Amino acid sequence: MSNVQSLYIWIPLLPLIAAAIVGLFGRQLPRASAHWITIAGVAAAFSLSVCVFMNALDGHVFNGAVYTWLTSGGSQFEVGFLVDRLTATMMVVVTFVSLMVHIYTIGYMHEDPGYSRFFSYISLFTFSMLMLVMSNNFMQLFFGWEAVGLVSYLLIGFWFKRPTAIYANLKAFLVNRVGDFGFLLGISMVLYYLGSLDYAAVFSIAPQFADTKVTLIPGTEWSLMTVICILLFIGAMGKSAQVPLHVWLPDSMEGPTPISALIHAATMVTAGIFMVARMSPLYELSTTALSFVLVIGAITALFMGFLGIIQNDIKRVVAYSTLSQLGYMTVALGVSAYSVAIFHLMTHAFFKALLFLGAGSVIMGMHHDQDMRNMGALRKYMPITWVTSLIGSLALIGTPLFSGFYSKDSIIEAAQFSQIPGSGFAYFAVLAGVFVTAFYSFRMYFLVFHGKEKWMQSGHHAHEQQHAHHDEHAHDADHGDSHTDDEHEEHHGLGPHDKPHESPWVVTIPLILLAIPSVFIGYFAIEPMLFGNYFHDIIYVNHEAHGAMHMLAHHFHGAGAMALHGLTSLPFILAASGVALAWFFYMKRPDIPAAIQARCSLIYYILDNKYGFDSFNEKFFAAGSRFLGGKLWHYGDVKLIDGFLVNGTAHLIGRIAGLVRRLQTGLIYHYAFAMIIGVFLLLTFFMKI
């Protein structure tokens, strides 16, 4: 056991070392070494994670400090690991997807001048994410939380010469600041009221505070646990992109596709879900907080799905689908089905990474054109991408036997069984979401892989339109080219006579490796993970108050039976009709969507403006802060602080300095005099005769 413990520290450390080597010496080293070093680091972390996972399956739990950073006022600030099955599951998922993305990147970023920088960043991300999931205390959790946010920021703005990328990463940064502020307040309240930052200590003491009330604003009383849980969840809302803090995620697609897969689909955005599941002993103490979680999740699941329908940028469709799926996970958290949320997190990590990497492969085949209206019939040219994307889409819409089916159906059922306030709406939202998901997923699938070879007729024409569109929405990022670097300006989009080609093996191998768990993992994992004692002692559910999970177990009769039953259930019918409608609209009668768009211009307008979140933020928060900032700058900074305080004190201090300097006459009897005066002063002060 002890030899396994000494491994723990190396799991995050190896990617960090790789990131440091490649980041610091990337220019000096040969280009290929960037990927070899980082892949070696992540592959080692993955193998070690598998060892740890095996060990955790045997029931071993490690909880201990590795290094004490600071002891202050009776509180210990430590770097420590809590490795149980939940952590081990996350570690395997994170390192596996990260490894796949590393390999994929060799092909995708092949020509990019920032090759080694990119590898350094994604390895650094792996380190941060591992620190986040392995933490045994809130401080390290916060460290990992901020570190993944930082790397995400760096990677969204990876092509830092593009104004849209800079806009997007700034937006992601600012929106996450809002969430992190709530998160930090939550952590502070935990430390202040519960007196510890250590998970185990906090969880064991928390039930004593179940009925504690706090007065935050004089005259009002809140339940302490509700306040803490909601504050922590606000952090999760930022990181896991829940309404209304979701606005950064679609724009984050400005980053290179591999990181969209790794960070903005499979791992980082699920950090919030993981955090809430980890904090289940706290959340179980507050039904109010759970209802809040549930309603936010349900809104996200349904309304973000709608937006996926009208997107034309292939990556944005997948991005909105990610938002919607994150909403599903949040719904599962809200109905106390934490294990289901983690289960969906895991299956989603595989199939969504697959979809993103597939989209990336398509983008490469289309020479960095991302507009689906210019694609079509790609199945002939990119067979592996086609098959794997189909698998990903089937998993996403919840086709029975595919992994997504098990996790998503469990969420829907859990929502159905739940009794807490808001569960009725949530059930409706997740059910309707199934139809929407199926529709936009297969809309994308048909537009990209079937139909006519549209790049032949409309390649450059559409591209110019894109540019016009781009000028209108200067910071709206859905134009096709990925590089504005001059060197890459010559190729984006296929010419009428070019043909798309299948991507190299470094791209297709990860697709295949990700397709395997996308199909099978649900079938094998559902029983132990949801209904066995896999999360025993890790995830705590108060079955009396929140019985959804209990009911779910009651209705479960094996994975095969569930799939069979799934064929006749409402979600499947909805999914199938979604697919059928997509086929009818985009394969059979392409004129219908345009007609609907023309008829329902108001709905289209609302959807096209993403319910106005962006313009509201822009007009209210951004303009408001600029106004406030301008006034504060003018009156506060320039006049009061600069004019009076800073320059005033500087002048005063300068004058005193000159005075003191003049006292330093250089004359020895002055000095001796000063000493005598000093003694005299001390005597008069302290002699009490």
Add this chain to the structure above:
Amino acid sequence: MNAIQYDVMTALPEILVLCMAMFILLLDLFLKPSNRFLIYVLSQLTLLGAAVLTTVTHVPAVGYAFSGLFVDDPLADVLKLGVYLSTAVTLVYTRQYTALRGMFRGEFYALVLFSTLGMMIMISGQHFLTLYMGLELLSLCLYALVALDRDNANSTEAAMKYFVLGALASGMLLYGMSMLYGVTGSLNVSGVADALLSGAPDHGVLVLGLVFIVAGLAFKLGAAPFQMWVPDVYHGAPTAITMFIGSATKIAAFAMVIRLLVQAMFVLAVDWQGMLVIMAIMSMIVGNIAAIAQTNIKRMLAYSTISHIGFLLLGFLSASLNGYASATFYILSYVLMTLAGFGIILLLSRKGFEADRLEDLKGLNQRSPWYAFMMLIVMFSMAGIPPTLGFYAKFTVLQSALQAGFVALVVFAVLMALIGAFYYLRVVKYMYFDEPEDHSPIVAPVDMKLVLSINAIGLLILGMLPQRLMDVCAYAIIHSIQ
């Protein structure tokens, strides 16, 4: 107290340093100038040998020797190791500088070793006379060292001032001690402590004595209002000597404060706390504000020392073991920072050119990015910017003062540190944002470059991992002070 009677063995490091200092003095007479390097090596070996002896004879208990005149406790061992290290580093940094200015002679090394001996005696003094003897041995050597470059008018003037004012301060110290002797009838540190504990006879006379002792100590430390000599001596003395005065000797003065105020006169803590508060406030004001008006780095660092001493005194205010440990931590951190800071000045100096004006640092980043970075660390550390050692040092003393309830004082200290940050950051600005006026290459021996780099990087590493050093300080204090 478990008073174990040690024999001469207790003072073995002192005896070694004494013998070697005399041997070097003699050897120098018979040595050809070209073989002077041998003296340097011998001096370094002496320090190394003393360090080995101190470490080997270390026990985590208090031991007395020479009828209670001399004490060997963990605090003494830790502080002595600090003195050896700081002296050895000083010798490394100053070798080229002294060689280029005709000071690379036996006297220099003999005087440095005798001063080291004086400091060791001050650290281990358990009797007012031992303490005074150590102090005078140190002071007399320092006066001579300041005047070593005897044709330089500035140096001789500085030495003269230092001597006269030092004599005055010594007189005050002696006067205070005699008052204490008059009241308690003892000159022994523990004897005085016991006498005071069993009921202070005449509080008025005691405070009178205390004021004079505090004044004498404050002079040695360079705390305001007894700081007037500091800028002039720092400025006038050759940089090599300034570095020595600014680093190792402060450890010895610190030890004396512990012996006299904490160990002998703990009963009067309420009185000396008040005096230290006044001196801390004045030191921080004078140190931080006057430094802004300086154009000479050595003068600036002199004021920086004064302000650091102000912070150091905060550590004593809580009159708790925790506070003394943080003060020990502060003094050791201060010495490391000072060494590195003067090291950079010595590095930039060359024959006939003292790099002691602030302008001389302009554009250092273009001349040598590495040493500009080293100086950046030193300046950040002195200003107390995390994650450097200086931050943690300030943090611990402020924390101890805060625990003792000196909230307003702590706020004031932080404000003063903020003002002080200005002149440290100004150095950084000169190095990184201004054009160099001087493009001559930086020539220095490899060992100096290496030690200097380790020294500066150490400030960064210790700042991030301060726990070990903090543990050592806490250990030394807990096992030495009852």
